[in-house]
Amino acid sequence: MKLNKSFRSIWLSSATSELGGAFFTFCNSILIYKYTGSATALGLVWLIYYIPSFFMQLFIGPYIDRWSRKYTMIWCQLVRAILAMVLAITLFSEWFSVSLIYMVQVLVGLIMPIFTPANQSILPTIVEKEHLEKANASLESVRQVMAVMGPISAGVLVEYIEVNWLLIIISIAFLLSTYNLAQINERHIKREVRKPWIEEFKEGLNSYFEHPLIVWLGVFFGFVQFGVGVTIVTTLPYITTVLEQPTVAYGFFMAGFPVGYTIGALLSSKLKRLNGIGVLFSALFIGGCTYLSLAFTPWYSLALVTEAIAGIVIAVFNIYNITLIQKRIPNQLMGKVTSVRLLIMRLMLPLGILFATISVQFIAIRSLYLIIGAIICVTSLTGYTFLKNREEIK
Structure with missing residues (x-):
């Protein structure tokens, strides 16, 4: 696939954005656990992120298709850079408090439901349809490479520098992402006629539910x-x-x-076609088995391998899922439909956080992994049985 300038720009933007985001997640988790020593507090800080994120995702979909996705992403990255810088300044000046982390999480939770669908929706405007699968695999690869480097680098860096300096690096990463976004040549068509929000939201829902495979994959994606x-x-x-x-x-x-x-994304880019739904639900089933493995393994090394296997199979599932949406949904509806998919994620993920935050007080962590693994395995088998003979998804 020959990459155009705009794709290179969004590729570089994704790299710096994902690195900054991985650092930011690491820093927030370390700060909360350091100052509270509580897994419940760690769950609360992510609930505070995902609850406003869910309601923003519910509201924002129709507007993503009205606005320039390029400038939507630029403004989101600038706000993230400012938030990281503010957090760093409070640590330098000893004004820091745990409540500030909660405030930052609320704001980031409002930003990401705007940024993510814009990011996924802009790709069909800069890449030809026949190249979408490879483009998605390439972007997922670089995002995951940065997600690898983020936790490892942050884990090493916190041994040598203070978290406040790491937050400065995060702010710079978001600014570099903003610069690269500014280089994109977006084919944005301004819509002169605008419908009321509720009509556009219904339009997105209708478009989403017109495709049974996309709907059901969204449901199973929610369990993951x-x-x-x-x-x-x-x-x-x-x-x-x-x-x-x-900690390292x-x-x-x-x-x-x-x-x-990353390995899974690279493998997906080499596959010309995923034949049938057996591959998708096999990936989900293996993903469930990785939770079962974590529930029983006594060895850290095996836990690392298990986590890598989970990444491979979920990459296959996610890339195919996203590509299906981009190929089947008209671009003028892409923001709405992508938001519906993300809405499922932003509903189920905080439910998982809430479940763990409450249950971790009286259920062992290994038992939680056993429960989750069983749910995903049963769900994937049920999904395959239900969908395998449906003519419209072959």
Whole structure:
């Protein structure tokens, strides 16, 4: 695939944005756990992120198709850069408090439902349809490479520099992402006739539900996100307490999934076509089995391998899912339909966080992984059985 200038720009923007985002997530988790020592507090900070994120996702879809996606993304990145800088300044000046992390999480939770659908919707305006699958695989690869580098680099850096300096680096990364976004040549068609919000929202829902495979894959994607929500709360105490590893090991474990995801994205780019739905639901089933493995493994090294395998199979599922939407949905409806898909994620993921935040107080972390693994395995088998004979998805 020959890359045009705009695709190179969004590729570079994704690289710096994902690196900054991975650093930001790491810093916020470390700060909360350092100042509170509580897995419940760690869950609360992510609930505070995802609850406003859910309501923004519900509201914003129709507007993504009205606005220039390029400038929407630029403004979002600028706000993220400012937030990281403000947090760094409070740490330098000793004005920092845990409540400030909660405030930052609320604001970022309002920003990302705007940024993410704009980011996914802009690709068909700069890449030809026949190149979308390879373009998605390339973008997912660089995002996951940066997601690998983020936790590992952050885990090493916090051993040598203060978190406030790491936040300065994060702010610079978001500014570099903004610069690259400014280089994109977007084919944006300004719409002169604008419908009321509720009509456009219904239009997006109708377009989404016209495609049964996309609908059902969205449902099963939601169950995966529920499991992700649980791990947001449990991963740090799982590594440092259950497996009795140092903080730097948490960074390497967090990198395991993106390493696998990168491999999975590269494999997907080499596949000309995924034949049938068996591959997709096999990927989901294997993903569920990785939770079961984490529930029983006594070895940190096996946990790392397990996390990498989870990344590989979920990459296959996600890339095919996103490409299906981009190929089947008209571009003028892309923002609305993408928002519906993300709405499922932003509903199920905080439910997973809430479930873990409450249950971690009286259910062992290994038992939680056993429950989540069983749910995903059963869901994937049910989905395959239900959909395999439907003519419209062959």
